[in-house]
Amino acid sequence: MSLGDLALGTSFVKKIRSWREVFKKDSTELKEIQKEKLRKMLSHASENSPFYKSFSIPLDQDPFKTLKNFPILPKQTLKERVDEFLTTDQTKGLTSITSSGSTGAPSKVYFNSEELSSNRALQIIWWEWAGYKFGNSVLQTGVNMKRSAEKKLKDYLLNTRYIDAVSHDENQIKEELELLLEHPRQHFVGYASSIFLFAKVANKYNIKGVKFDSIISIGEKLLPNFRKEIDTAFQSPIYDTYGASEGFLIASQCRKGTYHIMSPHLVLEILDEQGNEVKPGEMGRVVLTGLDNFTLPLIRYEIGDLAVKASDQTCSCGLQLPVLGEIVGRITEFIKTPRGKYITVQTVVRLMKKFEEIDQYKVIQHSESELEIELVSGIKLDSRYEEKISSEYERVLEEKLNIKFTQVPKISKAKTGKFQLIESRLN
The missing domain is CATH 3.40.50.12780 (ANL, N-terminal domain)
Known part of the structure; x- marks a missing residue:
C-alpha cells in the first residue's frame, strides 16, 4: 500500500x-x-x-x-x-x-x-x-x-x-x-x-x-x-x-x-421538527457536521435521513465510540396518510411478509390517499388477492386508501443502482 x-x-x-x-x-x-x-x-x-x-x-x-x-x-x-x-x-x-x-x-x-x-x-x-x-x-x-x-x-x-x-x-x-x-x-x-x-x-x-x-x-x-x-x-x-x-x-x-458513531470524524445531531435534540429512544432528523474536510466544510448539514437516538451508550465489543440506536432511513421512504401519520419502511416490510406469493414489491405514493404497489410474483395475482392486500393495509394504517396494483416482471432500481422500497411522489 x-x-x-x-x-x-x-x-x-x-x-x-x-x-x-x-x-x-x-x-x-x-x-x-x-x-x-x-x-x-x-x-x-x-x-x-x-x-x-x-x-x-x-x-x-x-x-x-x-x-x-x-x-x-x-x-x-x-x-x-x-x-x-x-x-x-x-x-x-x-x-x-x-x-x-x-x-x-x-x-x-x-x-x-x-x-x-x-x-x-x-x-x-x-x-x-x-x-x-x-x-x-x-x-x-x-x-x-x-x-x-x-x-x-x-x-x-x-x-x-x-x-x-x-x-x-x-x-x-x-x-x-x-x-x-x-x-x-x-x-x-x-x-x-x-x-x-x-x-x-x-x-x-x-x-x-x-x-x-x-x-x-x-x-x-x-x-x-x-x-x-x-x-x-x-x-x-x-x-x-x-x-x-x-x-x-x-x-x-x-x-x-451495535452501530458505533464515528465521533472523531463528525458530530451527529438527531433533531426534532423544532430543531431540538431528541430524547433517547426517540426518532429525529439526522444532521451532520464534518470534522475532516477543511476544503469544503459542511456544518449542520441535513442529509434527509431519520434515525433513533440510542437509549444505551455502551457496547461490550470494547469500542468506546458512542452508539446509534436505529437507522430508520430516508425521509422520502415513508407513506404519509391523510391523517398525517408516517408509516415506515419497517411497517411495510412486516405487512408484506404476510403474502408469501410476492417475491418483490415497491410502494409508490402518488397522493396522501393514493398508493400504487408494484408486485413481482411467480403466479398471476387476481383481484381477490389484491383485495386482501388492500384490506391489510387499511387495517394496519386504520385509514381508507385507494391502492392500485401493477404486476411487473422485475422492480426497477433508481439510477444510482439502489433499490427503493418506498417511492414518495408527494410534492
Whole structure:
C-alpha cells in the first residue's frame, strides 16, 4: 500500500495507522478529540468559507455551544451555492464527489488528497471490524464501472474484484455464484439490495456452499427481510454500515451488531421538527457536521435521513465510540396518510411478509390517499388477492386508501443502482 501512496501522491497508509490509534482510546479521550476538531473546523469555516463567514457567528469557548448557533443546512443550498462553501480559490487538484441524489437533486463536494485518503482509510477500518486484513480477497458490487487509474490501482492493492450492481439478472448472478464456488472470495462488499439479490438467486436455485468471512453492506438501508435472505443463503456474518455520499462515514456495526458513531470524524445531531435534540429512544432528523474536510466544510448539514437516538451508550465489543440506536432511513421512504401519520419502511416490510406469493414489491405514493404497489410474483395475482392486500393495509394504517396494483416482471432500481422500497411522489 505504501507503493500505492507513492504512485498516487496519497497518504492512505499514514491515515489508516492514525485511525487505528484513535479507536484504541477511551470515551473521555474520544470526546476531547471530537471537541478539539470541532473547534478547529468552526474557526476555519468562519474565517475561510464565504458562506459561513457571512453569518459572523461568534466563537464560544465551548465549540458545541457555537455549533448550535449555526443554521441547519439544506441539501438544496449546498447544490445551488457550492462555490461559496469552498475555502480555496481554485478546484484544480481537488477530487469532486457527487451525491446519489436519492433525496433530491445531487450535490457536489470537494476533497484534497489528504482528506480523501483519510475517508478511504476510515472505510477500511470498517472492513477491519468485519475481519478484513490486507491481502484478503474481496468481491465488491458498485455503480461506477468506469474505474479510473486510481481506482483500478486501489482494486488491485485491495485484491478486489469489482462488478456492476445495476444490471444484475438471474443468469449473471448464477454465473458469479458458480465462480465463487470455484474461486471463493473472503469478503463480499456491496449495496444491501445487490447482496440481497445474490442471496435470492442462491436460495431459489439451491446453490449451496458459497460462504464469506464477512458480508459488508454499504450504500443503503439493510432491511430486515434482506438480512434474513442473505443469512439463509450464505450463513456468514453480516456487517451493516451507514454513510452519506457527501463524504460522511457516519456509523458501522461492530462484531456485536451495535452501530458505533464515528465521533472523531463528525458530530451527529438527531433533531426534532423544532430543531431540538431528541430524547433517547426517540426518532429525529439526522444532521451532520464534518470534522475532516477543511476544503469544503459542511456544518449542520441535513442529509434527509431519520434515525433513533440510542437509549444505551455502551457496547461490550470494547469500542468506546458512542452508539446509534436505529437507522430508520430516508425521509422520502415513508407513506404519509391523510391523517398525517408516517408509516415506515419497517411497517411495510412486516405487512408484506404476510403474502408469501410476492417475491418483490415497491410502494409508490402518488397522493396522501393514493398508493400504487408494484408486485413481482411467480403466479398471476387476481383481484381477490389484491383485495386482501388492500384490506391489510387499511387495517394496519386504520385509514381508507385507494391502492392500485401493477404486476411487473422485475422492480426497477433508481439510477444510482439502489433499490427503493418506498417511492414518495408527494410534492
